[in-house]
Amino acid sequence: MSDLLYVNGGTPLNGTIRVRGAKNFVSKAMVAALLGETPSVLRNVPEIRDVHVVSGLLQLHGVNVDYDVEAGTLSLDPSNVETAHVADIDAHAGSSRIPILFCGPLLHRLGEAFIPDLGGCRIGDRPINYHLDILRAFGAQVDKHPHGIFLSAPNGLKGTKYQLAYPSVGATEQLLLTAVRAEGITELSNAAIEPEIMDLINVLQKMGAIISVDTDRVIRIEGVSSLKGYSHTALSDRIEAASWASAALATKGDIFVEGATQPEMLAFLNTFRKVGGQFEVQDNGIRFYHPGGDLKSIVLETDVHPGFMTDWQQPLVVALTQAKGLSIVHETVYENRLGFTEALRGMGAQIQVYKECLGGRDCRFGQMNFHHSAVVAGPTPLTAADIEVPDLRGGFSHLIAALAAEGRSKVRGITLIDRGYENFMGKLKALGASFELSD
Known part of the structure; x- marks a missing residue:
C-alpha cells in the first residue's frame, strides 16, 4: 500500500x-494462547497489522495459526511451542512492543525467552524496565545482550507480591500472563483495570486460571500447574x-x-x-x-x-x-x-x-x-x-x-x-x- x-x-x-475486536486486547489474548496445552479460538478479530505481527511471532515459536479474515476468527494451536531464532524475532517484530509480553508464557513453556530492541509509538517514555522488574520478581534471570535481552528461569517462576508505582496497562498484562502458571499466590497492587484487562482476565479464567479483582485495584492470582485453550469473543x-x-x-x-x-x-x-x-x-x-x-x-x-x-x-x-x-x-x-x-x-x-x-x-x-x-x-x-x-x-x-x-x-x-x-x-x-x- x-x-x-x-x-x-x-x-x-x-x-x-x-x-470489531479491540486492538489493545486481541494481541494480548493471542499471546495468552501460548499458555494453554490445547488449541484456542478467538473471534471478532480485526484485520490490522498488529494481528499479523503477533501471528508471525507465534508462528516463529511453533504455534499453528489459522486466521479466517472474513469471519474474524483466529485458531491458535500451541502444541509444538519451540524457541525461535533471535534474528527472526528481531526481523519480524519491527516496531512492535508485543514481544515483551511473550516472556512470561515462554518462560513457563520453554524455560527461556528472548526479546529484541523494542519500538512502538513515540508518545512518551514507555520503558520495559517495569516488565523486567516484574519478571525478576517472579525469579527470572535477565541478561542484556547487544541485540536484545535473554531471560531464563532455571528454578521455575514463583508467585510474588508486587506494587506498581502507576497503574500501567502493559505492566499489569505482563504480571497476569506470568502469574497464572507461577507457583504460589501473586498479589498486584495499584493494577490497571481497563476493560481490555478485564477481558484478558476473562480469557485466562476460561483457561483455568484463578484470579480475583478487588475494588481497590488489587488483583490476586493463585498459580496453577497447567492451562487449557480458550474459546472467546473479543470485546x-x-x-x-x-x-x-x-x-x-x-x-x-x-x-x-x-x-x-x-x-x-x-x-x-x-x-x-x-x-x-x-x-x-x-x-x-x-x-x-x-x-x-x-x-x-x-x-x-x-x-x-x-x-x-x-x-x-x-x-x-x-x-x-x-x-x-x-x-x-x-x-x-x-x-x-x-x-x-x-x-x-x-x-x-x-x-x-x-x-x-x-x-x-x-x-x-x-x-x-x-x-x-x-x-x-x-x-x-x-x-x-x-x-x-x-x-x-x-x-x-x-x-x-x-x-x-x-x-x-x-x-x-x-x-x-x-x-x-x-x-x-x-x-x-x-x-x-x-x-x-x-x-
Missing part, C-alpha cells in the same frame, strides 16, 4: 461503519469507536458505528455530550452525530480507567478546535502525547501547550518539564496542509483534521494507521470521504 494519501476535506462524513474496540465519533463531530457528520458498545465508553459518551455532540445507543452499535449549532468548550483531563482514556484525547482535540471558547486539555498518562498539535496549528488551529498541570489536579508530569497541557481556542477554520503521521492515534487525528479542513491535504505515513484501524480507507469511502492514494 502507498504511504501517501491525498485528502479533499470539507465534506461531512455520513454513513455506517463497523468496528469491541472503544478507541476506534471514539475516533469515528470524533470524526463525525469535527466534520459535522453523522456516523453509525456498528459494534460500538456503551459500557466501556461511559466516560467518552459523557464528554461527547458536554462538547455538544449527540449519540443514540442501539442494540448493535452507537450513532454519533453533530446536531448543528455551536460546539461547547470543555475542561478535559485524561486518566486511567474509569477516567477519560488517553487514546480518546487526540481525535477529540480536533473536534475541540471547532468548539466556541477556550478548552483546556490535561494529559496525565503519556507525557508527550500533545506533540501532534503542532500539525494542527499548521492547519490554522489555535492551540498553546504548557508544562504546567492545567484544569485539574497536579499529575506526575507537573515537575518534569513536559508539555502535557493545552489550551484550545475556537472555533477556527482548518485549512489543508502537508502532514506527516507521527504515531497511530495522532495519525488518525491528523486524518480527521484533513477531512474537516478546506482544501486538499497531503498525508504521509498512513501505513502507521493500519496498526489499529481495520480497513480505514474502505470505511472512509463508505462515509463519503474524498481521497486518493498516491501511485
Whole structure:
C-alpha cells in the first residue's frame, strides 16, 4: 500500500461503519494462547497489522495459526511451542512492543525467552524496565545482550507480591500472563483495570486460571500447574469507536458505528455530550452525530480507567478546535502525547501547550518539564496542509483534521494507521470521504 494519501476535506462524513475486536486486547489474548496445552479460538478479530505481527511471532515459536479474515476468527494451536531464532524475532517484530509480553508464557513453556530492541509509538517514555522488574520478581534471570535481552528461569517462576508505582496497562498484562502458571499466590497492587484487562482476565479464567479483582485495584492470582485453550469473543474496540465519533463531530457528520458498545465508553459518551455532540445507543452499535449549532468548550483531563482514556484525547482535540471558547486539555498518562498539535496549528488551529498541570489536579508530569497541557481556542477554520503521521492515534487525528479542513491535504505515513484501524480507507469511502492514494 502507498504511504501517501491525498485528502479533499470539507465534506461531512455520513454513513455506517463497523468496528470489531479491540486492538489493545486481541494481541494480548493471542499471546495468552501460548499458555494453554490445547488449541484456542478467538473471534471478532480485526484485520490490522498488529494481528499479523503477533501471528508471525507465534508462528516463529511453533504455534499453528489459522486466521479466517472474513469471519474474524483466529485458531491458535500451541502444541509444538519451540524457541525461535533471535534474528527472526528481531526481523519480524519491527516496531512492535508485543514481544515483551511473550516472556512470561515462554518462560513457563520453554524455560527461556528472548526479546529484541523494542519500538512502538513515540508518545512518551514507555520503558520495559517495569516488565523486567516484574519478571525478576517472579525469579527470572535477565541478561542484556547487544541485540536484545535473554531471560531464563532455571528454578521455575514463583508467585510474588508486587506494587506498581502507576497503574500501567502493559505492566499489569505482563504480571497476569506470568502469574497464572507461577507457583504460589501473586498479589498486584495499584493494577490497571481497563476493560481490555478485564477481558484478558476473562480469557485466562476460561483457561483455568484463578484470579480475583478487588475494588481497590488489587488483583490476586493463585498459580496453577497447567492451562487449557480458550474459546472467546473479543470485546469491541472503544478507541476506534471514539475516533469515528470524533470524526463525525469535527466534520459535522453523522456516523453509525456498528459494534460500538456503551459500557466501556461511559466516560467518552459523557464528554461527547458536554462538547455538544449527540449519540443514540442501539442494540448493535452507537450513532454519533453533530446536531448543528455551536460546539461547547470543555475542561478535559485524561486518566486511567474509569477516567477519560488517553487514546480518546487526540481525535477529540480536533473536534475541540471547532468548539466556541477556550478548552483546556490535561494529559496525565503519556507525557508527550500533545506533540501532534503542532500539525494542527499548521492547519490554522489555535492551540498553546504548557508544562504546567492545567484544569485539574497536579499529575506526575507537573515537575518534569513536559508539555502535557493545552489550551484550545475556537472555533477556527482548518485549512489543508502537508502532514506527516507521527504515531497511530495522532495519525488518525491528523486524518480527521484533513477531512474537516478546506482544501486538499497531503498525508504521509498512513501505513502507521493500519496498526489499529481495520480497513480505514474502505470505511472512509463508505462515509463519503474524498481521497486518493498516491501511485
